[in-house]
Amino acid sequence: MNTATSAKALEIGTRSPKFKRRSMILTWVLVIVMMVWVLLPLLWAILSTFKTPIEIYRVPIKILPESFDFSNYVRILTDSDFPRYFMNTVMLTVITTVLTVFISMWAAYAFARMRFPLHHMLLLFILVPRLIPRISVVIPLYRMIVQLGLLNTYAALIITYTVTAIPFAVWIMSGVFESIPREIEESAFMDGARLFQTLWRIMLPIAIPGVIAVVIFTVRESWNEFPFVLSFTTSSRLRTLPYQLFLFRDTLGIENWPLINTFAIITVIPILVAYFIFSKHVMTGIVQGAVK
Amino acid sequence: MLNMRKILIWSLIASFAMTGSVVFATGGSEAEAGEDEPVELTVWFGRENFIPDDNFASFRAKYDNIIVNVDVIPLEQALTEASTALSAGKGPDILQTDSRRIPPLVQANLLQEIEAQLALWQKEDPASYNNISSSGWDHATHDGKRYGVAFSAGPFNHVYRLDWLEAAGLDAPTTWEELLDVARALNTDDHIGYSIRGANSTVWFSSHYMAMGGKYDENDVIQLDSEAGIYALGFYQTLVREGLVSPDVLAWGSGDMRAAFITGRAAQAPIGTNIFPSIQEELEYGVQWAAVPPLKREGAEDEYRYASLGWPHVVTSASEDLYEASLVLRYLAEHDNAMSIALRYQPTTIMSVWDDPAYIDVQPWARDFAEPLRNMTRTPPNLYITDMDEIILDALGEVMSDMNADPAEVAARYQLVLNDLF
Amino acid sequence: MKGRTISYNRFRNLVLPYFLVLPSILLVCGVLGYAIVVAFYDSLHDYPMLATTGPFVGFDNYIELFGKAHFQNAIVTTFVFVFGTVIVGMVLSLTLGLTLYNLKKSARIFRSMTLMPYLISGVAAAVIWRFLFNSDAGFVNLVIQTVGGEPVRWLSDKTNALIVVTMANIWKIFPMSTLLILAGLQVIDPDLYDAATIDGASSRQTFVRITLPLIGSYLSTSLIWLTFASFNMFTIIYPLTGGGPVRATEVMALFMYRLAFGSLNFSSSSAVMIMLLALNVGFSVIFIKLFRNRV
Known part of the structure; x- marks a missing residue:
């Protein structure tokens, strides 16, 4: 499975029908192997959610559960605190995403369309800080949040989530704006439209795939965020789904993997649904956005 | 169209406002508490499981002038979180920690001793005061002063498959050598002789070491380079060398170790009392399995010690309302509250629970362990503690992964590193 | 009318860009940049346990770290982990990217599925992988035993554990680089391939001469992504192996976490963070330069 073979598979329609069929078979074999690699771990985890905690550890193991038992799902979904953790996560995700898109689209537009002194340096100022490991900014940021009096507040989480999402959003959206032909907005300016109007009514609609890509990735980051919520909040009032997943691991003497996996699967489902609805746009967004 | 523009302008203003709030905001302006206002206390628990079933309902009913906020901060996180929060004046009044981590907290001036309140x-x-075992006080003491109380303290015990031993005509082991013999006899294709975790936590090792007669010096440093230390390292190496433990042992955590015993894949294991209810769900106490305190080492019976871990609630330097804080401790010391935790989690230091028929009924081993x-x-x-733990784990990892390593040589080498800490 | 346009343009050119960029810059630099500055300041001081004040010591923390055997081990482990991920991840990304490109329209569902590992949280991914490679109850050993092989010790063997951790990391982060490459391929004008084939170029030649150079910037972006995501990877390794067995999977990010949250030494942990940042920036610059010259 190396790149040369795939390169061979690349040229469909230019060789003999026999070659074409062979390369098509190779392509399908490759895609199936890759999908097994991508999906197998997930399927294994999903199957485990129907097992009992002890069943997981039994030897020899069985692939299928002894019986399809939904009690883990029932147990988590009927937990009296689950709605609160869920709503916390949803709220933080929505606010973060809206703020990220609104704040970064201006910068993205400027970087895409305008030439100004310090252009590159300012872009680096936005992109480079994103290169540090999230876990490592926790301690310095903790001190800042305490000084701002924001410990144990949604604001602390919204701010930190948003600033970590902005760099990627600026990067993708400025690529998308750049890929839009200049003539379109120039004709709008000729008609006397203001910059804000142009950006909102002309650029943004065309850039929708890029915006959706940004939204999906921001949602993903906020939805799964763990180090910040672990460090900046102590109150169970503010707890999110990933934090609860983490606390779950320690409540039992032996890890209750089925329950943990069930929780993990439940938290992943909303993201996957959102992604599958918009996956076409996400792809287009990356195609346009990643040119830089 | 006009709306659009409005939305846009507002969103830009919002962007700036948010930016401004981050860059320019100054300290929070919380309302100062007036004299007649109720007292507010924040209590951190290290695990959800340490919170009594009552969850302060009766406390709130009794003291309507005290507001109690209960939060769960994982034990692993508590030290870092508490220190940053306390140094900013926003910390909890009472926090729960692993008793092995009391010295760093005291050293950093994050705790205050409450001897006066305890006398009161x-x-x-x-009655409630005298109901607490000496171990409950011991776990919250540093340099002769008490900073709180431990309501939960638990040991690791030696658990074994009674039915398998009887079927094989073996006596229950009383020394570590006998344990090895039993492990050899019961080590088959279906199950291992002894279940331990890898070199990734020191507390099980310390329990073994102390039962083997291991000592700590005046700085509380473990003495690997002693008879007991070398014996303990050699014991772990023998287990691996002879294949008496899982071939995967180095990757095993506590869950793997316990699960092996619970699912009938191990004949013996060192397991805390808190896990006994889970064992009981699968096996019957006194019939299929039994438990005793850790074994003794031949020739070192007199130095034997039954090691326990404790999770005390300690009062922080931020707390101004010490009497109210002591009321919280008294609440946690109540028989019913302590029992609700003991029934599902760690053993309690509230002694009356151990005689409660309702408790013994649910935990049949309680009578044997009281x-x-x-x-x-x-x-x-x-x-x-962390640096010491890392050094011990390095030594343990070496003897468990390298069968040519000489425990005596390893002990001597790492002892020098340990002594260098002081 | 004309006058207004000119002044409007002047305003647009001079002030407006900064005005537009300002919120993002202030937020990112005010928060993340601030954290970096504070960390750098901390790394030049010697703080006692749990403290955030102490004497200035220059680069002593860095020098001291390099002298520690465990840190040297962490550096070596990090590089094996990162380059293993980058090399294998790049091969897989190119393979899957080209394959998906060939499938054209029918690839949509596969394309969507590809991104799934990236969307799930690190803790969840680690949980899943721990399962797969459990010696007793793991799927991989089940398969090996079914086909008649001996069960392999995965997470308890030093080398195998590093391999498993690297594979889990690749699984988690390669979808992103695959999509980046696929994005690059879709931008290439198909006529170029036709022209090359007419000229009689072999498939290998086409790939090396046309495909690779044209997707150069996408390749460098993919490489940067794989590199920095791996250098920073913490959320998979910690729950999967905790750095073990016997420090075999203790990468720098994990080492830093241990210093900060275990030993409570905030100045040395900051020094490790600054080094990670320097490595990330350094490799990003190298990859950008490398591919810019080619294109």
Whole structure:
């Protein structure tokens, strides 16, 4: 499975029908192997959610559960605190995403369309800080949040989530704006439209795939965020789904993997649904956005 | 169209406002508490499981002038979180920690001793005060002063498959050598002789070491380079060398170790009392499995110690309302509250629970353990506990992964590193 | 009318860009940049346990770290982990990217599925992988035993554990680089391939001469992504192996976490963070330069 073979598979329609069929078979074999690699771990985890905690550890193991038992799902979904953790996560995700898109689209537009002194340096100022490991900014940021009096507040989480999402959003959206032909907005300016109007009514609609890509990735980051919520909040009032997943691991003497996996699967489902609805746009967004 | 523009302008203003709030905001302006206002206390628990079933309902009913906020901060996180929060004046009034980590907290001036409040407690409510075992006080003591109380303290015990031993005509082991013999006899294709975790936590090792007669020096540093230390390292190496433990042992955590015993894949294991209810769900106590305190080492019976870990609630330097804080401790010391935790989690230091028929009914082993649990020794705390743990784990990892390593040589080498900490 | 346009343009050119960029810059630099500055300041001081004040010591923390055997081990482990991920991840990304490109329209569902590992949280991914490679109850050993092989010790063997951790990391982060490459391929004008084939170029030649150079910037972006995501990877390794067995999977990010949250030494942990940042920036610059010259 190396790149040369795939390169061979690349040229469909230019060789003999026999070659074409062979390369098509190779392509399908490759895609199936890759999908097994991508999906197998997930399927294994999903199957485990129907097992009992002890069943997981039994030897020899069985692939299928002894019986399809939904009690883990029932147990988590009927937990009296689950709605609160869920709503916390949803709220933080929505606010973060809206703020990220609104704040970064201006910068993205400027970087895409305008030439100004310090252009590159300012872009680096936005992109480079994103290169540090999230876990490592926790301690310095903790001190800042305490000084701002924001410990144990949604604001602390919204701010930190948003600033970590902005760099990627600026990067993708400025690529998308750049890929839009200049003539379109120039004709709008000729008609006397203001910059804000142009950006909102002309650029943004065309850039929708890029915006959706940004939204999906921001949602993903906020939805799964763990180090910040672990460090900046102590109150169970503010707890999110990933934090609860983490606390779950320690409540039992032996890890209750089925329950943990069930929780993990439940938290992943909303993201996957959102992604599958918009996956076409996400792809287009990356195609346009990643040119830089 | 006009709306659009409005939205846009507002969103830009919002962007700036948010930016401004981050860059320019100054300290929070919380309303200062007036004189007649109720007292507010924040209590951190290290695990959800340490919170009584009552969850302060009766406390709130009794003291309507005290507001209690209950939060769960995982034990692993508590030290870092508490220190940053306390140094900013926003910390909890009471926090729960692993008793081995009391010295760093005291050293950093994050705790305050509450001897005066405890004396008042003894005077006002002697029954509740005297109901706490010595171990409960011991785990919250540093340099002779008490900073709180431990309501939960538990040991690791030796658990074994009674039915398998009987079927094989073996006696229950009383020494570590006998344990090895039993492990050899019961080590088959279907199950291992002894279940231990890898070199990734020191507390099980310390329990073994202390039972083997291991000592700590005046700085509370483990003495690997001693008869007991070398014996303990050699014991772990023998288990791996002879294949008496899982071939995967180095990757095993506590869950793997316990699960192996619970699912009938191990004949013996060192398991905490808190896990006994889970064992009981699968196996019957006194019939299929049995438990005793850790075994003794031949020739070192007199130095034997039954190691315990404790999770005390300690009062922080931020707390101004010490009397109210002591009321929270008294609440946690109540028989019913302590029992609700003991029934599902760690053993309690509230002695009346151990005689409660309702408790013994649910935990049949309680009767056998009530006496030994009164004679536990606190696993020594240390200012440099993490560094010490890492060195011990390095030594343990070496003997468990390299069968040519000489335990005596390893012990001597790492002892020098340990002594260098001080 | 004309006058207004000119002044409007002047305003647009001079002030407006900064005005537009300002919120993002202030937020990112005010928060993340601030954290970096504070960390750098901390790394030049010697703080006692749990403290955030102490004497200035220059680069002593860095020098001291390099002298520690465990840190040297962490550096070596990090590089094996990162380059293993980058090399294998790049091969897989190119393979899957080209394959998906060939499938054209029918690839949509596969394309969507590809991104799934990236969307799930690190803790969840680690949980899943721990399962797969459990010696007793793991799927991989089940398969090996079914086909008649001996069960392999995965997470308890030093080398195998590093391999498993690297594979889990690749699984988690390669979808992103695959999509980046696929994005690059879709931008290439198909006529170029036709022209090359007419000229009689072999498939290998086409790939090396046309495909690779044209997707150069996408390749460098993919490489940067794989590199920095791996250098920073913490959320998979910690729950999967905790750095073990016997420090075999203790990468720098994990080492830093241990210093900060275990040993409570905030100045040395900051020094490790600054080094990670320097490595990330350094490799990003190298990859950008490398591919810019080619294109």
